[in-house]
Amino acid sequence: MKKVSFRNDVLPLKNELFRLALRITLNRAEAEDIVQDTLIKVWNRREEWNAIDSIEAFSLTVCRNLSLDRIKKKGNDNDSLEDVKAAEPLASSNPQDRMIQTDKVRLIRQIVDGLPEKQRSCMQLRDFEGKTYKEIAGVLDISEEQVKVNIFRARQTVKQKYLKLDNYGL
Structure with a gap:
């Protein structure tokens, strides 16, 4: 069995953990805090690492549970994902194309943000x-x-x- 290393196996998951926490909480600062809490919680359970099948799945589960706990405590009045940078449109596109692309990404993000949590988490993962x-x-x-x-x-x-x-602009 492979020995789990915090530096090599857990720390590289931080971006993935952040994206999951952000998808659930829809709040950048909250997601960053959750990632820190997740890393601390995983570190504190280091004695059990060898008994865990997948440290990645374990870390994601801890992150998801912490995220859900946070939104329950906050009463789920979250911001939108507006502060997350949109996918970069093609460099060759003109300003109008870039604006249309940005609007489409924003629209899709709003729809995904409105999904039930379990659907949102499944889709994210x-x-x-x-x-x-x-x-x-x-x-x-x-x-x-x-x-x-x-x-x-x-x-x-x-x-x-x-x-x-997109068709009706409603």
Whole structure:
């Protein structure tokens, strides 16, 4: 069995943990605090690391639970992801194309932010972090079938709402 190293196995997860916390809390400062708390909590459990199958899944689970605890405490009145930098449009695009691209990204982000937490988390872990259904099921403590259903519903909702808003501007 591989010996787990905080520096080599846990610290490199901080960006992934941040994205998950941000997707759940929708607040940059809150997500940064959660990542710190997650790293501390994982470090404090270092005696158990060798018994853990996947330190990554364990860390993501701790991060998710801390994020959910925070939003429950705050009463879930969160900001939007507006302060997160949008995907960079092509450098060759003109200002109008860049504006349209930025608006589309903002619209999709708003739709994703409005999804139920479990759908949002599943979509984040699958589409943005590239996790397998099995890994997501372990992190969220649900079945692989539930993961697939949540991702399907999230994608359908995003697609339907995006098309409706993009076509009608509502």
